Amino acid sequence: MPDTTDQPAFQPHFAAGGPFSDAERAAVYRAIYSRRDVRGQFLPDAVGDEVLMRILDAAHHAPSVGFMQPWNFLVIRDAEKKRRVAEIFARANDEAASMFPQDRQDAYRALKLEGITSAPVNICVTCDGTRGGPVVLGATHMPDMDLFSTVCAVQNLWLAARAEGLGVGWVSILKEHEVKVVLDIPEPIRLVAYLCVGRVDSFFASPELEQKGWRMRIPLADLVFENRWNAKGG
Numbered sequence: 246m247p248d249t250t251d252q253p254a255f256q257p258h259f260a261a262g263g264p265f266s267d268a269e270r271a272a273v274y275r276a277i278y279s280r281r282d283v284r285g286q287f288l289p290d291a292v293g294d295e296v297l298m299r300i301l302d303a304a305h306h307a308p309s310v311g312f313m314q315p316w317n318f319l320v321i322r323d324a325e326k327k328r329r330v331a332e333i334f335a336r337a338n339d340e341a342a343s344m345f346p347q348d349r350q351d352a353y354r355a356l357k358l359e360g361i362t363s364a365p366v367n368i369c370v371t372c373d374g375t376r377g378g379p380v381v382l383g384a385t386h387m388p389d390m391d392l393f394s395t396v397c398a399v400q401n402l403w404l405a406a407r408a409e410g411l412g413v414g415w416v417s418i419l420k421e422h423e424v425k426v427v428l429d430i431p432e433p434i435r436l437v438a439y440l441c442v443g444r445v446d447s448f449f450a451s452p453e454l455e456q457k458g459w460r461m462r463i464p465l466a467d468l469v470f471e472n473r474w475n476a477k478g479g
């Protein structure tokens with residue numbers, strides 16, 4: 246995979262164990278708060294191999310149950326494959342619209358919910374539940390832990406991408422088995438995340454779904470309880 250970007254070489258450094266400087270601490274929170282789900286603003290610029298491998302390595306340093314590292318990262322640049330996945334999205338998205346109450350269907354249809362063909366790179370993140378062997382430390386009583394571990398990898402990738410100026414959009418309005426056929430993913434492997442990745446000029450200050458009035462952020466105080474479950478619902 247040729248590297249077609251001209252960005253300077255950058256090696257993340259790992260000063261393991263020591264405290265963060267104020268600037269490092271601020272940078273971590275900046276990545277968390279300014280990360281966005283990106284759908285429609287991808288620039289056509291190629292995503293170079295070096296930066297791609299950095300965000301994949303960040304993903305690969307996620308925690309995983311029993312250290313099973315159940316993930317694989319299928320990098321898709323092939324236009325025909327992307328087009329076929331976009332078709333799967335279009336069918337599922339039509340079905341999805343009709344699942345919402347009548348008065349929300351127009352608003353749903355007006356949302357942009359994928360950037361499959363406009364993003365220069367798609368990454369399919371999968372989970373191999375067999376990787377840790379028949380009994381996995383930590384997953385003995387909660388069998389979904391392999392999937393949850395894979396989601397941790399996705400989040401690492403998403404945050405690292407933000408720091409690199411790369412937008413990431415997660416597309417889940419897809420029939421898993423249809424995408425697996427297009428990508429030749431064998432049966433026992435689960436598709437966890439289909440991600441659209443590309444350089445962007447800037448990131449929205451708040452979630453697009455919030456900006457478009459679909460749903461607002463819930464106040465943290467409504468979500469945190471002490472000692473006793475006390476959800477207000479919604």
Ligand SMILES: Cc1cc2c(cc1C)N(C[C@H](O)[C@H](O)[C@H](O)COP(=O)(O)O)c1[nH]c(=O)[nH]c(=O)c1N2
Nearest residue numbers: 280281282284357358359415416417418452453454
């Ligand atoms: C598991 C999962 C699945 C999806 C998403 C996220 C996650 C975590 N999101 C993105 C989601 O809409 C977005 O994260 C929220 O709206 C909050 O916005 P920010 O991510 O903060 O920009 C998402 N967005 C979208 O446009 N199409 C999609 O199919 C999905 N699917």
